[in-house]
Amino acid sequence: MKIEDAIKQTKPFRNNRHKAMVNLIYTHNFIVDQLRSKIKPFGITMQQYNVLRVLRGAGEPISTSVIRERLLDKMADTSRMVNRLHQKGLVTRNECEHDKRLVDISLTEAGYALLEQLDLLNPDMDKIVGSITEEEATTLSNLLDKIRS
Known part of the structure:
Protein backbone atom coordinates (compact mmCIF):
# COMPACT_ATOMS: atom_id res chain seq x y z
CA MET A 1 0.00 0.00 0.00
CA GLY A 43 5.57 -10.53 29.47
CA ILE A 44 8.35 -8.22 28.34
CA THR A 45 8.50 -4.95 26.45
CA MET A 46 10.35 -4.27 23.22
CA GLN A 47 12.97 -2.31 25.17
CA GLN A 48 13.45 -5.15 27.66
CA TYR A 49 13.79 -7.60 24.77
CA ASN A 50 16.47 -5.34 23.31
CA VAL A 51 18.36 -5.33 26.65
CA LEU A 52 18.24 -9.13 26.81
CA ARG A 53 19.57 -9.38 23.26
CA VAL A 54 22.35 -6.89 24.01
CA LEU A 55 23.38 -8.95 27.04
CA ARG A 56 23.39 -12.19 25.05
CA GLY A 57 25.40 -10.55 22.27
CA ALA A 58 27.96 -9.21 24.74
CA GLY A 59 28.72 -12.72 25.95
CA GLU A 60 29.97 -11.38 29.28
CA PRO A 61 28.65 -9.16 32.08
CA ILE A 62 28.42 -5.51 31.05
CA SER A 63 27.49 -2.28 32.80
CA THR A 64 24.24 -0.39 32.30
CA SER A 65 26.20 2.35 30.53
CA VAL A 66 27.46 -0.15 27.94
CA ILE A 67 23.94 -1.52 27.56
CA ARG A 68 22.64 2.03 27.01
CA GLU A 69 25.20 2.63 24.23
CA ARG A 70 24.07 -0.49 22.40
CA LEU A 71 20.30 -0.06 22.69
CA LEU A 72 18.18 0.62 19.64
CA ASP A 73 15.98 3.01 21.65
CA LYS A 74 18.37 5.63 23.05
CA MET A 75 15.55 7.28 25.04
CA ALA A 76 14.96 4.19 27.16
CA ASP A 77 15.69 4.28 30.91
CA THR A 78 18.26 1.51 31.11
CA SER A 79 18.49 1.33 34.89
CA ARG A 80 14.72 0.99 35.25
CA MET A 81 14.58 -1.71 32.57
CA VAL A 82 17.42 -3.65 34.18
CA ASN A 83 15.66 -3.42 37.56
CA ARG A 84 12.46 -4.82 36.07
CA LEU A 85 14.36 -7.62 34.33
CA HIS A 86 16.11 -8.36 37.64
CA GLN A 87 12.73 -8.52 39.43
CA LYS A 88 11.59 -11.03 36.80
CA GLY A 89 14.69 -13.14 37.43
CA LEU A 90 16.03 -12.66 33.89
CA VAL A 91 19.27 -10.81 34.78
CA THR A 92 21.70 -10.61 37.68
CA ARG A 93 23.35 -7.50 39.05
CA ASN A 94 26.88 -7.74 40.46
CA GLU A 95 29.38 -5.14 41.61
CA CYS A 96 31.93 -4.47 38.86
CA GLU A 97 35.38 -5.83 39.72
CA HIS A 98 37.19 -2.93 38.01
CA ASP A 99 35.01 -0.03 39.15
CA LYS A 100 33.01 -0.34 42.35
CA ARG A 101 30.71 2.48 41.19
CA LEU A 102 29.41 0.32 38.34
CA VAL A 103 27.14 -2.71 38.34
CA ASP A 104 27.71 -5.54 35.90
CA ILE A 105 24.59 -7.07 34.39
CA SER A 106 24.36 -10.57 32.98
CA LEU A 107 21.67 -12.98 31.86
CA THR A 108 20.38 -15.67 34.18
CA GLU A 109 19.48 -19.15 33.00
CA ALA A 110 15.87 -17.94 32.89
CA GLY A 111 16.97 -15.02 30.69
CA TYR A 112 18.72 -17.36 28.27
CA ALA A 113 15.71 -19.68 28.27
CA LEU A 114 13.34 -16.81 27.46
CA LEU A 115 15.56 -15.71 24.58
CA GLU A 116 15.58 -19.27 23.25
CA GLN A 117 11.76 -19.23 23.29
CA LEU A 118 11.73 -15.85 21.54
CA ASP A 119 14.22 -17.12 18.95
CA LEU A 120 11.51 -19.54 17.83
CA LEU A 121 9.59 -16.46 16.66
CA ASN A 122 12.37 -15.40 14.26
CA PRO A 123 10.64 -16.86 11.17
CA ASP A 124 7.45 -14.97 12.08
CA MET A 125 9.44 -11.80 12.67
CA ASP A 126 11.18 -12.21 9.33
CA LYS A 127 7.76 -12.43 7.65
CA ILE A 128 7.05 -8.84 8.75
CA VAL A 129 9.43 -7.72 5.99
CA GLY A 130 8.91 -10.83 3.92
CA SER A 131 7.52 -8.89 0.97
CA ILE A 132 11.04 -7.76 0.04
CA THR A 133 13.83 -9.95 -1.27
CA GLU A 134 17.17 -10.48 0.46
CA GLU A 135 18.76 -8.23 -2.15
CA GLU A 136 16.17 -5.52 -1.55
CA ALA A 137 16.73 -5.87 2.20
CA THR A 138 20.45 -5.29 1.67
CA THR A 139 19.74 -2.23 -0.48
CA LEU A 140 17.30 -0.88 2.11
CA SER A 141 19.83 -1.38 4.92
CA ASN A 142 22.51 0.38 2.88
CA LEU A 143 20.18 3.31 2.20
CA LEU A 144 19.24 3.58 5.88
CA ASP A 145 22.93 3.49 6.84
CA LYS A 146 23.54 6.26 4.30
CA ILE A 147 20.84 8.45 5.87
CA ARG A 148 22.59 8.17 9.25
CA SER A 149 26.08 8.86 7.89
Whole structure:
Protein backbone atom coordinates (compact mmCIF):
# COMPACT_ATOMS: atom_id res chain seq x y z
CA MET A 1 0.00 0.00 0.00
CA LYS A 2 1.34 3.41 -0.92
CA ILE A 3 2.02 5.77 1.96
CA GLU A 4 -0.46 8.28 0.55
CA ASP A 5 -3.21 5.69 0.79
CA ALA A 6 -2.13 4.42 4.20
CA ILE A 7 -2.34 7.87 5.79
CA LYS A 8 -5.11 9.12 3.49
CA GLN A 9 -2.91 11.93 2.19
CA THR A 10 -4.93 14.41 0.15
CA LYS A 11 -2.21 16.96 -0.65
CA PRO A 12 1.04 16.10 -2.38
CA PHE A 13 4.15 15.76 -0.26
CA ARG A 14 6.52 18.73 -0.21
CA ASN A 15 9.10 16.60 -2.06
CA ASN A 16 10.31 12.99 -2.26
CA ARG A 17 12.56 13.37 0.79
CA HIS A 18 9.57 14.50 2.84
CA LYS A 19 7.60 11.53 1.53
CA ALA A 20 10.47 9.18 2.42
CA MET A 21 10.65 10.54 5.99
CA VAL A 22 6.92 10.14 6.53
CA ASN A 23 7.10 6.65 5.03
CA LEU A 24 10.01 5.71 7.33
CA ILE A 25 8.15 6.87 10.43
CA TYR A 26 4.94 5.12 9.40
CA THR A 27 6.81 1.92 8.53
CA HIS A 28 8.80 2.04 11.77
CA ASN A 29 5.57 2.19 13.75
CA PHE A 30 4.08 -0.63 11.68
CA ILE A 31 7.09 -2.89 12.31
CA VAL A 32 7.25 -2.05 16.03
CA ASP A 33 3.53 -2.80 16.43
CA GLN A 34 4.01 -6.17 14.71
CA LEU A 35 7.04 -7.07 16.84
CA ARG A 36 5.35 -5.88 20.04
CA SER A 37 2.37 -8.14 19.42
CA LYS A 38 4.69 -11.13 18.97
CA ILE A 39 6.61 -10.64 22.25
CA LYS A 40 3.70 -9.40 24.40
CA PRO A 41 2.67 -12.94 25.45
CA PHE A 42 6.14 -13.37 27.00
CA GLY A 43 5.57 -10.53 29.47
CA ILE A 44 8.35 -8.22 28.34
CA THR A 45 8.50 -4.95 26.45
CA MET A 46 10.35 -4.27 23.22
CA GLN A 47 12.97 -2.31 25.17
CA GLN A 48 13.45 -5.15 27.66
CA TYR A 49 13.79 -7.60 24.77
CA ASN A 50 16.47 -5.34 23.31
CA VAL A 51 18.36 -5.33 26.65
CA LEU A 52 18.24 -9.13 26.81
CA ARG A 53 19.57 -9.38 23.26
CA VAL A 54 22.35 -6.89 24.01
CA LEU A 55 23.38 -8.95 27.04
CA ARG A 56 23.39 -12.19 25.05
CA GLY A 57 25.40 -10.55 22.27
CA ALA A 58 27.96 -9.21 24.74
CA GLY A 59 28.72 -12.72 25.95
CA GLU A 60 29.97 -11.38 29.28
CA PRO A 61 28.65 -9.16 32.08
CA ILE A 62 28.42 -5.51 31.05
CA SER A 63 27.49 -2.28 32.80
CA THR A 64 24.24 -0.39 32.30
CA SER A 65 26.20 2.35 30.53
CA VAL A 66 27.46 -0.15 27.94
CA ILE A 67 23.94 -1.52 27.56
CA ARG A 68 22.64 2.03 27.01
CA GLU A 69 25.20 2.63 24.23
CA ARG A 70 24.07 -0.49 22.40
CA LEU A 71 20.30 -0.06 22.69
CA LEU A 72 18.18 0.62 19.64
CA ASP A 73 15.98 3.01 21.65
CA LYS A 74 18.37 5.63 23.05
CA MET A 75 15.55 7.28 25.04
CA ALA A 76 14.96 4.19 27.16
CA ASP A 77 15.69 4.28 30.91
CA THR A 78 18.26 1.51 31.11
CA SER A 79 18.49 1.33 34.89
CA ARG A 80 14.72 0.99 35.25
CA MET A 81 14.58 -1.71 32.57
CA VAL A 82 17.42 -3.65 34.18
CA ASN A 83 15.66 -3.42 37.56
CA ARG A 84 12.46 -4.82 36.07
CA LEU A 85 14.36 -7.62 34.33
CA HIS A 86 16.11 -8.36 37.64
CA GLN A 87 12.73 -8.52 39.43
CA LYS A 88 11.59 -11.03 36.80
CA GLY A 89 14.69 -13.14 37.43
CA LEU A 90 16.03 -12.66 33.89
CA VAL A 91 19.27 -10.81 34.78
CA THR A 92 21.70 -10.61 37.68
CA ARG A 93 23.35 -7.50 39.05
CA ASN A 94 26.88 -7.74 40.46
CA GLU A 95 29.38 -5.14 41.61
CA CYS A 96 31.93 -4.47 38.86
CA GLU A 97 35.38 -5.83 39.72
CA HIS A 98 37.19 -2.93 38.01
CA ASP A 99 35.01 -0.03 39.15
CA LYS A 100 33.01 -0.34 42.35
CA ARG A 101 30.71 2.48 41.19
CA LEU A 102 29.41 0.32 38.34
CA VAL A 103 27.14 -2.71 38.34
CA ASP A 104 27.71 -5.54 35.90
CA ILE A 105 24.59 -7.07 34.39
CA SER A 106 24.36 -10.57 32.98
CA LEU A 107 21.67 -12.98 31.86
CA THR A 108 20.38 -15.67 34.18
CA GLU A 109 19.48 -19.15 33.00
CA ALA A 110 15.87 -17.94 32.89
CA GLY A 111 16.97 -15.02 30.69
CA TYR A 112 18.72 -17.36 28.27
CA ALA A 113 15.71 -19.68 28.27
CA LEU A 114 13.34 -16.81 27.46
CA LEU A 115 15.56 -15.71 24.58
CA GLU A 116 15.58 -19.27 23.25
CA GLN A 117 11.76 -19.23 23.29
CA LEU A 118 11.73 -15.85 21.54
CA ASP A 119 14.22 -17.12 18.95
CA LEU A 120 11.51 -19.54 17.83
CA LEU A 121 9.59 -16.46 16.66
CA ASN A 122 12.37 -15.40 14.26
CA PRO A 123 10.64 -16.86 11.17
CA ASP A 124 7.45 -14.97 12.08
CA MET A 125 9.44 -11.80 12.67
CA ASP A 126 11.18 -12.21 9.33
CA LYS A 127 7.76 -12.43 7.65
CA ILE A 128 7.05 -8.84 8.75
CA VAL A 129 9.43 -7.72 5.99
CA GLY A 130 8.91 -10.83 3.92
CA SER A 131 7.52 -8.89 0.97
CA ILE A 132 11.04 -7.76 0.04
CA THR A 133 13.83 -9.95 -1.27
CA GLU A 134 17.17 -10.48 0.46
CA GLU A 135 18.76 -8.23 -2.15
CA GLU A 136 16.17 -5.52 -1.55
CA ALA A 137 16.73 -5.87 2.20
CA THR A 138 20.45 -5.29 1.67
CA THR A 139 19.74 -2.23 -0.48
CA LEU A 140 17.30 -0.88 2.11
CA SER A 141 19.83 -1.38 4.92
CA ASN A 142 22.51 0.38 2.88
CA LEU A 143 20.18 3.31 2.20
CA LEU A 144 19.24 3.58 5.88
CA ASP A 145 22.93 3.49 6.84
CA LYS A 146 23.54 6.26 4.30
CA ILE A 147 20.84 8.45 5.87
CA ARG A 148 22.59 8.17 9.25
CA SER A 149 26.08 8.86 7.89
